[in-house]
Amino acid sequence: MLLAAGILLALAGSHASAEPRGDLPAHPAGLEWPTRAWPRGELPVGLDRRAFDAQVERLFAGRSRSGIPDTRALIVVHDGRVVFERYAEGFDASSRFQSWSMAKSVTNAFVGILKRQGRIDLDEPAPIARWQAAGDPRREIRLRHLLEMRSGLDNGDGFGRGDLSRAFVSRLLFGEGSRAPADYAAAVELIHPIGTRWAYSTGSSILLASIAGEIVGGGAQGTRDFLRQELFEPIGMRSAQPEFALSGEFVGGAYVHAIARDWARFGYLYLRDGVWDGRRILPEGWVDYSRTPNPARNNGVYGAHFWVNARPKDESQFEVLPGGPPTAFAAEGSGFQMVVIAPSRALVAVRLGLDQATPYPEIKQPLGPLVSAFPERSGP
Numbered sequence: 001m002l003l004a005a006g007i008l009l010a011l012a013g014s015h016a017s018a019e020p021r022g023d024l025p026a027h028p029a030g031l032e033w034p035t036r037a038w039p040r041g042e043l044p045v046g047l048d049r050r051a052f053d054a055q056v057e058r059l060f061a062g063r064s065r066s067g068i069p070d071t072r073a074l075i076v077v078h079d080g081r082v083v084f085e086r087y088a089e090g091f092d093a094s095s096r097f098q099s100w101s102m103a104k105s106v107t108n109a110f111v112g113i114l115k116r117q118g119r120i121d122l123d124e125p126a127p128i129a130r131w132q133a134a135g136d137p138r139r140e141i142r143l144r145h146l147l148e149m150r151s152g153l154d155n156g157d158g159f160g161r162g163d164l165s166r167a168f169v170s171r172l173l174f175g176e177g178s179r180a181p182a183d184y185a186a187a188v189e190l191i192h193p194i195g196t197r198w199a200y201s202t203g204s205s206i207l208l209a210s211i212a213g214e215i216v217g218g219g220a221q222g223t224r225d226f227l228r229q230e231l232f233e234p235i236g237m238r239s240a241q242p243e244f245a246l247s248g249e250f251v252g253g254a255y256v257h258a259i260a261r262d263w264a265r266f267g268y269l270y271l272r273d274g275v276w277d278g279r280r281i282l283p284e285g286w287v288d289y290s291r292t293p294n295p296a297r298n299n300g301v302y303g304a305h306f307w308v309n310a311r312p313k314d315e316s317q318f319e320v321l322p323g324g325p326p327t328a329f330a331a332e333g334s335g336f337q338m339v340v341i342a343p344s345r346a347l348v349a350v351r352l353g354l355d356q357a358t359p360y361p362e363i364k365q366p367l368g369p370l371v372s373a374f375p376e377r378s379g380p
Contacts, residue, residue, distance in 0.1 A: 021291055021308070022327035024273045025346045025377055031080045033277040034268065035236035038261060041081030044375055052373050058366040059351065060088065062358030070336075070363060072353035073097060073260035077268060078374060079346050082261075088353070096239055097263070097352040099256040100333030104205040106231075106242070106266070107252035108290055108305035109282060110212045111147060112274070113230050116283035119215050122147065127211060128186045137190055143211070145195055146204040147304045148294035152192040155185050155203035169202045173254055180247040182210035198296035202253035205305065209252025220244040235269050235276050237262040254333075260350050267331070267339040267348035270306075291329040291341075307332050309368075318361070323368030325376075336363050345374040 032039055043049065062070040069088040073095070076084040087095070099106070114120040122144040131138035138153070145151040157169035164170055171177050177184030185203030192199075213223040224242065227250075232240045239262045243255035258266075270290070274282025290304045300313035307320040309328040321328050321340060331339040340349040349371055355363045 021288075021329070022343050024271060024287060024343050027272050028080045034080070034265060035234075035277060038077070038082040038264070039080060041078065041083045043083050044078065046375060047373055052370060055366040055370040055373070056084075056086065059363070059370075060086070062355075062363060064354065064356035070354045070357050071351060073350065074352075075260050075264050075348075075350045076370075077264050077348040080268075082264070085260075087260075093261060094259060096241070096257040096259055097337065098333075099258070099263075100254055100335060100337050101202065101205075102263070102331040102333040102337050102339060103242070103252055103254050103256040104202070104305045105331035105339070106227075106240075106256050107205050107209045107212070107250075108147070109231055109266075109269075110227065110250075110252065111143070111208055112282040112286045112290075114212055114215055115286070116280065120212070126207065127214075128207065130183075130186055137194070140194055143208070144304075146208050148198070148296070149201050149204050149302060149305075150195050150198050150294060150296040150299070151201070151204055152190045152194045152197060153201070153203070154188040154191045156199035156201050157203075172203055172206070173251070179245060180249075181206045181245050181251060182247070182249050195295075196297060198294065198299035198302055200302070205253030206249070206251060210249040212252075213249055219248040220250070223250045231281065234279060234281060235265045237265045260352055263339050263350045263352065264348050267341050267350065270329075271341045271343065271346070271348055303329065306330065321368040321371065322365060324371045328371065336360060338367065340367065340371055342371050342374075344376050345371060346377045347371060347374055 059071045059074060060069045068090060072088045072091045074086050075082060111120060123142050125139055126141050126143050126146060141151050155168055158167040172181050172184055185206050216222050216226045227242060232238060237258060240256055240258040243251050245251055269276055269281060270287050273287050274280060290306045291308055292303050293299055293308050293310055294303060298314045300311050301308050301317045301320055307330045309321045309324050309326055312318060320330055325342050325344045327344050328340055328342040335354045336351060338351045351367055
């Protein structure tokens with residue numbers, strides 16, 4: 001009865017109609033889109049340059065035993081122009097960086113493009129073969145539940161529970177689940193009523209990427225071609241390299257490599273409401289949906305494969321961008337890979353690297369104030 005009630009609750013409401021978190025600014029009139037090259041600009045007049053430089057130095061201060069700063073790349077895009085760009089020694093604009101969980105936001109785009117094309121419906125049951133037996137409660141899991149990480153499945157990442165090698169995500173990506181991760185992520189039971197509880201789940205992202213890949217067809221090459229033709233090429237993200245498991249599915253929870261300027265392009269697509277140079281890449285309303293906290297009772301900071309800079313509701317969550325604008329949202333990955341989209345500042349900030357020398361909560365501290373130092377935009 002509890003499970004049925006949870007299913008009814010989840011199906012009765014989604015957060016698609018929730019209040020969007022501030023307007024998304026338009027691309028400046030007359031400015032060339034950064035499809036081939038980023039327009040260059042200057043830090044805005046009135047910015048406290050001393051305070052800005054201090055936050056940058058804090059980001060690059062931590063050094064591992066190799067002597068290389070943990071932060072390897074930092075780019076700030078303001079009003080459509082790159083106004084700041086810095087790399088650690090040994091890295092430059094041609095260096096590809098591993099996404100880790102920023103790949104989840106690429107999976108968001110993958111699913112969004114299919115929705116725009118009318119090939120996927122978020123409120124349809126997830127077409128997972130092993131869930132289709134009569135009486136299996138997992139038949140009621142919708143694609144929306146996977147995208148919002150509130151499926152109720154026992155495939156949460158499981159960090160913070162002792163031995164990291166036994167965490168579900170470790171087994172999924174590096175252990176017995178790595179050859180066919182979608183099947184491994186699906187072979188678990190429900191532990192919460194569907195739709196009621198949020199739990200961070202790389203497995204959910206991998207299931208979504210696998211389902212999207214099946215819709216596209218053609219195995220790994222079919223998915224690779226689709227992402228290139230429908231996402232990467234149109235926005236100029238030409239360095240992007242998604243990785244695939246031995247089973248042929250895109251590992252859409254962890255593995256995309258790209259240069260820093262291309263990660264900035266990805267963030268810029270979301271800053272501009274999924275439209276690029278007059279072409280709608282993502283469906284109308286998709287970015288607002290992605291950046292609105294989903295309605296799971298314990299969730300405060302997660303939308304649909306994007307983090308939201310809001311107040312956490314329980315100990316399983318953390319503040320995404322301390323000191324940053326409350327309307328900011330972000331793609332984020334292990335080691336503090338981060339693409340911040342700040343509509344109130346008309347800004348995208350990208351930080352890439354590791355967190356070997358500086359603890360994760362500490363290394364995040366400078367980025368929020370750095371973003372907030374930019375003036376709030378005025379006008380439409």
